[in-house]
Amino acid sequence: MRGDGLQAGATTVVGEGGGETVRVYVCAPPQDARLFVSALPPGNPRGVEVVSFGSDASTLEQDVQQLGVTVVVVSPQVRNYSDELVARLSRWPDLLVVVGLAPPTGDWARQLTTAGAIDVLRTPVTDRTIDVFVSSVPGWLNRAARMRAGPGWVAALPAQAAQAVQAMGYRQGVWVFWSPKGGAGKTTMACNVAALLGVVAQRKTLLVDANMNGGHVDLHMGVETDTTLASLAYLYHARGELLPRHVQEHVAPWRAGASLDILPGIQRVEQAGEEPLRGRQGQAFVQGLLDVAGRMYDFVVVDVGSSVNSPVHRTVLAQADGVVVIATPDRAALVDTKTTLETLESVMGLERSRYTLVVNMWTDQAGLRRGDITRFVGLSEAGLVPYETTGGMLLAVNTGEPFVLMNLKASDPRTQQVVDALAGIAARVYPPLDTIWQHRGRPVKRKTGLFDRLFG
Ligand SMILES: Nc1ncnc2c1ncn2[C@@H]1O[C@H](COP(=O)(O)OP(=O)(O)OP(=O)(O)O)[C@@H](O)[C@H]1O
Numbered sequence: 060m061r062g063d064g065l066q067a068g069a070t071t072v073v074g075e076g077g078g079e080t081v082r083v084y085v086c087a088p089p090q091d092a093r094l095f096v097s098a099l100p101p102g103n104p105r106g107v108e109v110v111s112f113g114s115d116a117s118t119l120e121q122d123v124q125q126l127g128v129t130v131v132v133v134s135p136q137v138r139n140y141s142d143e144l145v146a147r148l149s150r151w152p153d154l155l156v157v158v159g160l161a162p163p164t165g166d167w168a169r170q171l172t173t174a175g176a177i178d179v180l181r182t183p184v185t186d187r188t189i190d191v192f193v194s195s196v197p198g199w200l201n202r203a204a205r206m207r208a209g210p211g212w213v214a215a216l217p218a219q220a221a222q223a224v225q226a227m228g229y230r231q232g233v234w235v236f237w238s239p240k241g242g243a244g245k246t247t248m249a250c251n252v253a254a255l256l257g258v259v260a261q262r263k264t265l266l267v268d269a270n271m272n273g274g275h276v277d278l279h280m281g282v283e284t285d286t287t288l289a290s291l292a293y294l295y296h297a298r299g300e301l302l303p304r305h306v307q308e309h310v311a312p313w314r315a316g317a318s319l320d321i322l323p324g325i326q327r328v329e330q331a332g333e334e335p336l337r338g339r340q341g342q343a344f345v346q347g348l349l350d351v352a353g354r355m356y357d358f359v360v361v362d363v364g365s366s367v368n369s370p371v372h373r374t375v376l377a378q379a380d381g382v383v384v385i386a387t388p389d390r391a392a393l394v395d396t397k398t399t400l401e402t403l404e405s406v407m408g409l410e411r412s413r414y415t416l417v418v419n420m421w422t423d424q425a426g427l428r429r430g431d432i433t434r435f436v437g438l439s440e441a442g443l444v445p446y447e448t449t450g451g452m453l454l455a456v457n458t459g460e461p462f463v464l465m466n467l468k469a470s471d472p473r474t475q476q477v478v479d480a481l482a483g484i485a486a487r488v489y490p491p492l493d494t495i496w497q498h499r500g501r502p503v504k505r506k507t508g509l510f511d512r513l514f515g
């Protein structure tokens with residue numbers, strides 16, 4: 060007997076032309092796997108069959124690979140389950156759907172979907188569960204295929220490269236993007252580097268908008284929240300302490316399945332002048348925030364405003380592990396950069412070892428030579444980002460998607476150069492990103508033809 064929604068799905072999507080079946084692996088405790096196995100044996104007429112099952116997740120990735128399955132049902136109650144495993148499977152290079160199987164109570168469903176599961180079924184497993192499962196498969200496969208073809212989708216690394224990346228050391232830390240001159244690309248750089256660390260490299264990353272003129276990081280990243288740096292500052296002002304829980308409650312996750320959180324900045328400039336962000340109070344708040352967040356995340360990426368008269372900006376600059384100074388190749392900006400650095404050195408005791416230079420909006424037509432810039436400013440160069448001429452950077456801001464994620468697989472070489480340069484800067488922060496970046500564009504393998512059928 061066929062399930063309700065299956066017939067249409069199976070004939071138009073799954074079963075068309077050659078009786079192609081969807082192969083399923085069930086990784087669940089025996090009592091939850093049993094009905095899947097008995098109701099959907101190989102060769103059954105519903106077009107969806109369980110090819111294998113198990114209650115230990117340690118070989119799941121290997122099994123998925125070897126058995127050529129396109130749907131995995133995974134319960135968090137199996138041995139060796141981890142959210143990371145679900146995250147990796149949800150970013151499988153080939154077409155793969157990960158469905159969670161959650162106990163009826165507790166927060167499992169949210170945990171599974173946050174990790175990357177496309178949907179969640181509840182236990183106990185009944186005939187109805189199996190019917191819902193079978194009829195949902197075509198829709199899930201379509202969604203998984205669309206996600207893979209969409210911008211910003213990054214495949215998990217092949218096992219060997221993932222191991223190599225894991226073995227590489229890196230230093231956690233707070234990184235700030237700053238320029239003494241406005242409009243040099245601080246926000247652009249902070250948002251894109253954070254996206255590279257938190258989305259492409261999947262390291263736990265917090266992007267903070269600490270620009271007291273308003274950095275609009277929320278607009279750049281396409282997030283909307285009521286909680287901001289200002290509301291967190293008010294909370295600290297009222298309580299006199301800042302706990303990880305407070306930070307957690309104020310940040311917004313960028314998207315489900317990504318390791319990137321965002322703390323949007325002040326929404327109105329007058330907030331910068333209010334008690335919680337002013338003077339010593341503002342300074343103590345920022346110190347507390349970077350301390351706490353530095354322990355919660357692998358990387359904290361901060362966008363600040365140009366003015367060093369703001370205690371918030373000054374505190375971020377003083378406390379960051381690395382300061383990336385952004386300069387554009389025009390004489391006024393470079394003179395500004397040089398003199399402000401000299402002032403910081405004498406007033407704040409700036410140590411140049413923490414500072415590096417990124418030249419943004421580079422063009423050969425500016426009449427400057429690369430080496431001259433670093434020599435003039437007195438900082439070593441951490442990267443050079445070409446001037447983006449296709450309009451893609453403005454499009455990114457206007458769509459609220461980080462430029463690098465919109466152009467992971469850019470076909471235009473001019474765009475490619477810019478995203479490669481941004482990835483190079485992020486790799487200074489997190490060196491394994493080089494390896495991850497090389498693997499990012501692996502095309503989805505189409506060995507089953509299912510992808511074409513679903514998506515073509
Ligand atoms: N490499 C680049 N090529 C072309 N345009 C760029 C490049 N980098 C940044 N831009 C554009 O320049 C403008 C200013 O960038 P951004 O807002 O990041 O600067 P900012 O330093 O944060 O400015 P502010 O001082 O106002 O905070 C934006 O429109 C951005 O899209």
Ligand SMILES: [Mg+2]
Pocket residue numbers: 245246247270273274362
């Ligand atoms: Mg800005």
